[in-house]
Amino acid sequence: MTAAMTGTPEAAPDKPLYRILLIEDDQGDALLVEELLYDTGLRFELTTRTTLAEARTELADLPIDCVLLDLHLPDVAGIDAVAAVRNLAPHTAVIVLTGLSEAQAGTEAMAAGAQDYLVKGKVEADLLHRTVRYAVYRSRTERASAEAQAVRLRAEENARLERGLLPQPILDTSTVKVTSRYLPGAAMTLLGGDFLDVVEGDDGLLHAVVGDVSGHGPDAAALGVCLRIAWRSLILGGHRGDDLLHLMERILIAERGSQQLFATCTLLTLDQDAATATLHLAGHHEPLLTTAEGTRELIAAHGIALGIVPELRSWPPTVIPLPAAGALTLYTDGLTEGHNGAHGERLGVEGLLALIENLPQTDPAVHIDLLIKETHALNAGRHSDDLAVLRLDWDGLFGRA
Incomplete structure (x- = not known):
């Protein structure tokens, strides 16, 4: 009744x-x-x-x-x-x-x-x-x-995960300016599996990584933290290129257990003396290069994501000549997979470049914040992927050798 x-x-x-x-x-x-x-x-x-x-x-x-x-x-x-x-x-x-x-x-x-x-x-x-x-x-x-209480505990958990996913860069002699941002895909959610890091090695080269573990939530975040720490340890231990990616893939397979998680990432080695950047793409997209002429996407060879076909081990390097002053932006697909306004199509790299072209030239941190704000405004809350952005700025530091 x-x-x-x-x-x-x-x-x-x-x-x-x-x-x-x-x-x-x-x-x-x-x-x-x-x-x-x-x-x-x-x-x-x-x-x-x-x-x-x-x-x-x-x-x-x-x-x-x-x-x-x-x-x-x-x-x-x-x-x-x-x-x-x-x-x-x-x-x-x-x-x-x-x-x-x-x-x-x-x-x-x-x-x-x-x-x-x-x-x-x-x-x-x-x-x-x-x-x-x-x-x-x-x-x-x-x-x-x-x-x-749940909000407080979630905030504490996010803070712990963020410390693992967003470490302090290790910079000794390099004067490259490092700016990073990380946002979970939705309000009040756990951080996902996106990760980034920057380390200056004993060889004087600047090494950077941006990566994305498939999935969301604590399992993806924990694996992202594990891969980020592994990358930093392996870099400091002298591992480079496809050898480094092979070891990261072995760690991913061991740590993911029965879950069929995989990870994409971009490795970047910046040589200030040679004025070059060496890229290894493991299922990830190319960085953006900003110069006085504007911003463009770099062209680089692609390799397979980590954990998809472990025996393949194919991550060809690409060496990019760099200008004396400029910036490199590495990011996860949370920046481009949202919608481009009311028409429903994805923003994509072309839409992202159009947004950047219309933004004022300003401090790198302000620039990234404005870019994220614009992409979120266009998306109108319809997409919930995590977002990590790493920008490296330099001015007149190359070609000294």
């Missing part, structure tokens, strides 16, 4: 609406509760079910504010009934209905998670009015507190 009602004439439309689920197998008691609700002056919608099994659908699918629960149902009784309802709807107020001889039952029900209890036969309209209002208020307060 389901009824939608607005209570007495005093229940004006501007009053809060209470969506109430009554679980009661006695038709007489159910009718009394319904009549009392009319007398409370509350604005309410009432749904009545006779068993917990029948109430499951409402608890799962409907936005219920308050459950009025009889403790003696055909399929469950006592505090087991309270526990079952709390499991089905942990943030919904529960008010237990007890008999005259069950004084202890109400207290036990509250200990099991009910907000309050009422004794059948001793309930008046004013008491029911106050009980429903206060129970819903307490339940909403508890829910808000739980959500705030």
Whole structure:
């Protein structure tokens, strides 16, 4: 039996609406509760079910504010009934209905998670009015507190992951300016598997990586952290090029376990004396080169993503001559896979270059922030991929040898 009602004439439309689920197998008691609700002056919608099994659908699918629960149902009784309802709807107020001889039952029900209890036969309209209002208020307060706690824990977890995914660059003699940004794909979500890093090796070369583990959430993020740390350790250990990528792939396969995760990445070695950048692309796209003439995408040989065909080991190098002043931008596809305005097509590299062309020439950090802001504005929240951007700027430092 389901009824939608607005209570007495005093229940004006501007009053809060209470969506109430009554679980009661006695038709007489159910009718009394319904009549009392009319007398409370509350604005309410009432749904009545006779068993917990029948109430499951409402608890799962409907936005219920308050459950009025009889403790003696055909399929469950006592505090087991309270526990079952709390499991089905942990943030919904529960008010237990007890008999005259069950004084202890109400207290036990509250200990099991009910907000309050009422004794059948001793309930008046004013008491029911106050009980429903206060129970819903307490339940909403508890829910808000739980959500705030979840937000805090998620922020702490994101901070820990971010420290692993966004390390401090290791720069000794290099004067290349490093700017990086990392954004999760959606508000309040865990960071994903995008990662980046910059290290100056003992050979005086500047090494950089930007990568993207397939998937989102803690598993992808953990694997991204693992690959980022592995890359830094291997670089400092003297590994380079396809040898470095082979070792990273072995680590990925060992760490991903049964999950069929893979990773794409771009490796960049910047030689300031030779004025060159050496690229290795493992399933990833080319960086952007910015000079006084504008910004363009570099042309480089492509290799296979890590973890797809481990025995292939094909990551050919590409050496790019660099101007005396300029910038290289490495990024993950969260920057280009969003939509390009209202027409629905993907932004892509061409759209990204058009955006960059229209941005003012300014500080690198401001420039990246403006670019991300513009891509998000065009996308209008329709795409939720993670985003990592790494920009390396130099001015008059090359060709010294």
